[in-house]
Amino acid sequence: MSIAYWCILVTALLPYLWVFIAKRSGERYNNRNPRGWVAKQEGNYKVQRANAAHLNGFEAFPAFVAGVLMAxxxxxxxxxxxxxxxxxxxxxxxxxxxxxxxxxxxxxxxWLLGMLCAVALIVLAALRVA
Structure with missing residues (x-):
């Protein structure tokens, strides 16, 4: 089971890799107002995409953790x-x-493949309990 737990750790930390890339890809990062800084990076699509990957990583994380623990x-x-x-x-x-x-x-x-993995874990747990 420890591999799945390590996977939880990796997916917990992965969004921070994407935001690190976002912060390194734009003009002089301002830690006093990080969201305002991202908003000002309108023409810098690498910053925008890295920030979006960062946010999406947090969105996908709960379903995966629930799936692993439920299973x-x-x-x-x-x-x-x-x-x-x-x-x-x-x-x-x-x-x-x-x-x-x-x-x-x-x-x-x-994204779909990842979500199917998380959903499969939840469904397998539900079928096992039922």
Whole structure:
């Protein structure tokens, strides 16, 4: 089970990688007003995309954590949980990479794959308990 827990840690930290990239990609980052700084980076699409990947990482995180913990508590086999957790992490990394590269179709596809991994964990837990 520890691999899935490490996956939770990676996905918890991943949004900070994307925001680090955003802050390094724009003009003189201002930590006194970070949201105002991002708003002023209108023409800098790398900053905007990295910031969006950052926010989306936080949006996807709760469903994944719930899925891993629910699956574990429901007794779903580790051999089932681990590949879904690793699949989610891979999808989230690719999601950020495709966001930065402005590959919208690929970004949407890997977002869907990641969300399917999280949903599968939740459904497997629900079926196990029922």
């Amino acid at each position: 574990q508590l429901a007794g779903v086999p580790t051999d089932t949980i681990t590949p879904l957790a690793l699949g989610f992490v891979a999808a989230r990394i690719l999601h950020g990479v495709f966001y930065l590269a402005d590959k919208h179709s690929l970004r949407s596809f890997v």
